[in-house]
Amino acid sequence: EPEVTQTPSHQVTQMGQEVILRCVPISNHLYFYWYRQILGQKVEFLVSFYNNEISEKSEIFDDQFSVERPDGSNFTLKIRSTKLEDSAMYFCASSYRGRRTEAFFGQGTRLTVV
């Protein structure tokens, strides 16, 4: 069964460093997403990406964050100058049709900023 894969599963980084979280969405999906879940809190939407551009983003997704689909298979989330409060589980997701359809999630990357 096709699945969304994320690497690494766990990343520890020092405050102020840049991190790149990687995802391989399901191959025929057209819509890509990043969500995050701070420990003990809700899963929150960060950004959606379609046709090689951001289609929607949340207030959380400020200039510190960027996304890219560099090669037609990978989908990355870059966090510049990480802060302690960026520590969270980051989930990548993809869907075939976008709006009002289900998204398929990866296993998540646990980011710990120290």
Next chain:
Amino acid sequence: AQSVTQLDSHVSVSEGTPVLLRCNYSSSYSPSLFWYVQHPNKGLQLLLKYTSAATLVKGINGFEAEFKKSETSFHLTKPSAHMSDAAEYFCVVSDWDTDKLIFGTGTRLQVFP
């Protein structure tokens, strides 16, 4: 703006007894609704979805949910709990004018032998 409220943060049941996880939503007249499950140290798995077809939706592992527009509810049920059902369950809404999924705060289901 759309939102979901999961009415119970924790639910405990005995194995073999029914499960009821409650969810109320706020949305436009035509939302899409989903239940996802998260097992410890695992990702989010889709259990079932409602997208304006049949109001009673069947999902994986014996779960089902009923969309009740008059009550703005989408409660998740299972006739007989299994130990492997112990997990965190999220009710999720999506509206016609947005790409994003809005998650509830989650309900932790415990199943006792």
